[in-house]
């Protein structure tokens with residue numbers, strides 16, 4: 001796991017992105033969105049290059065949306081989960097950004113999904129909870145102290161989205177199809193409806209600091225050891241052209 005601050009965005013990092021990514025970066029209207037995007041995408045390349053022992057410029061990403069790939073009328077390879085390619089093939093990656101947080105998760109050979117969500121107190125969670133949460137999940141949320149419920153909702157969301165990003169379905173896979181235990185208990189997957197459920201999944205909450213909820217999912221039955229890094233030195237070195 002690599003955590004970064006979007007304020008580390010710089011022209012040097014933008015140079016690491018490929019043409020498609022730079023095009024998307026340039027289309028964001030808000031500087032904050034551009035910063036999160038460039039830091040997430042540059043860091044994804046840098047950690048892959050570091051793990052593969054190659055230059056960041058040699059790392060390519062193939063995109064694949066598992067939900068759209070199931071529908072012959074849609075293109076599953078124009079968007080979706082980034083799969084490292086070139087010398088970085090065989091590595092698995094996921095990244096997420098929200099507010100002042102950027103996070104990249106990297107494994108060797110095990111599909112991974114990460115999600116960080118800023119807890120937004122203004123957001124009306126009632127309507128979204130109807131769609132995103134199962135009845136027993138909503139009931140568990142209702143038993144929590146009123147002041148903890150919005151954060152609890154985002155805790156549910158981060159866990160479910162991390163799982164859906166690990167499989168490559170994304171939100172189109174349906175937050176309501178994935179069931180997890182109450183957010184004030186250690187994370188675990190309790191059920192997955194439909195034929196596209198993974199055979200095995202590991203799930204954990206991540207500490208993203210106050211005002212954030214984050215989760216990490218890996219499609220494995222084995223034990224998972226998480227190493228957490230601050231990405232600042234890697235990004236600083238790269239932004240200043242020192243490798």
Ligand SMILES: CC(C)(COP(=O)(O)OP(=O)(O)OC[C@H]1O[C@@H](n2cnc3c(N)ncnc32)[C@H](O)[C@@H]1OP(=O)(O)O)[C@@H](O)C(=O)NCCC(=O)NCCS
Nearest residue numbers: 065066080081082095096097115164165168169170171172
């Ligand atoms: C993509 C999605 C998972 C992102 O969630 P989010 O909370 O808005 O954003 P995050 O920062 O957590 O994650 C974004 C990253 O997830 C990755 N991602 C995109 N689709 C993914 C998928 N199907 N599976 C796994 N990862 C995916 C990308 O790397 C993306 O980075 P980018 O937006 O900077 O290119 C979610 O918005 C989604 O599934 N949207 C689908 C809606 C849509 O666009 N539908 C049409 C095509 S299916």
Ligand SMILES: [Zn+2]
Nearest residue numbers: 065067068172
């Ligand atoms: Zn899709």
